[in-house]
Amino acid sequence: MKLVLTGLAALILLLTPTLAQAAPDARIVTALGEIDLALDHVHAPLTTCNFVRYAKAHAYDGGSFFRVVSSVHPDANPAPIDVVQAQTPRGSDDNALGTVRMEGTRQTGLHHLAGTISMARDTPDSAGSSFFIVTRDSPNLDEGGSRNRDGRGFGAFGHVTAGLMAARRIQQGAAKDDILAAPVAIRKLTVSPGMVRACG
Numbered sequence: 001m002k003l004v005l006t007g008l009a010a011l012i013l014l015l016t017p018t019l020a021q022a023a024p025d026a027r028i029v030t031a032l033g034e035i036d037l038a039l040d041h042v043h044a045p046l047t048t049c050n051f052v053r054y055a056k057a058h059a060y061d062g063g064s065f066f067r068v069v070s071s072v073h074p075d076a077n078p079a080p081i082d083v084v085q086a087q088t089p090r091g092s093d094d095n096a097l098g099t100v101r102m103e104g105t106r107q108t109g110l111h112h113l114a115g116t117i118s119m120a121r122d123t124p125d126s127a128g129s130s131f132f133i134v135t136r137d138s139p140n141l142d143e144g145g146s147r148n149r150d151g152r153g154f155g156a157f158g159h160v161t162a163g164l165m166a167a168r169r170i171q172q173g174a175a176k177d178d179i180l181a182a183p184v185a186i187r188k189l190t191v192s193p194g195m196v197r198a199c200g
Helices: 002-022 045-056 164-171 193-198
Strands: 026-030 033-039 064-069 083-087 116-119 131-134 155-162 179-191
Touching (some): 026 045, 033 045, 033 164, 045 116, 045 155, 045 179, 064 164, 155 164
Antiparallel strands (some): 026 179, 033 155, 064 083, 064 179, 116 131, 116 155
16 A cells, blocks of 8 residues: 555656646636637746736636638738737727837747737737737738838737637637627636736
């Protein structure tokens, strides 16, 4: 019996680091599945902590993925991208907790590859709560890309570690002028205690 317990204890010790590493920095629970995220506080601290600030306040709970853009139907846009965009219940222009200074891709080294999470914006330093997930590589969103007239791109701050297919399911919804006919509900968006501590 003692040998069995010792073996079991060793197994628990062996698995514990793996389980700790598997815990996501953030999790988005949607009506079409869960999306886990790793957030890059090291390379994009301002952008990451802006997202964490809104998540801590439960600002995204009850919000939705409301907008989808697909390179398959670029609608004559010369800079195609593939994204799904989220908003709080107050809408995509919700800046209730403030905006964040732009951390461009040249500064951070983070690019808009499949699975990247990034902040939506109008002018360069206007990102508030609205974010998007890239479903396929979209270099036009990087600094110097042609998706935005000012050429400064968007502020990437992490990537999907599990659930990219859920984002792609959202992208497949029926839409008119990029707006989903039936927005996909965000039931809950949580961030890890470690990420909360990192952002102070």
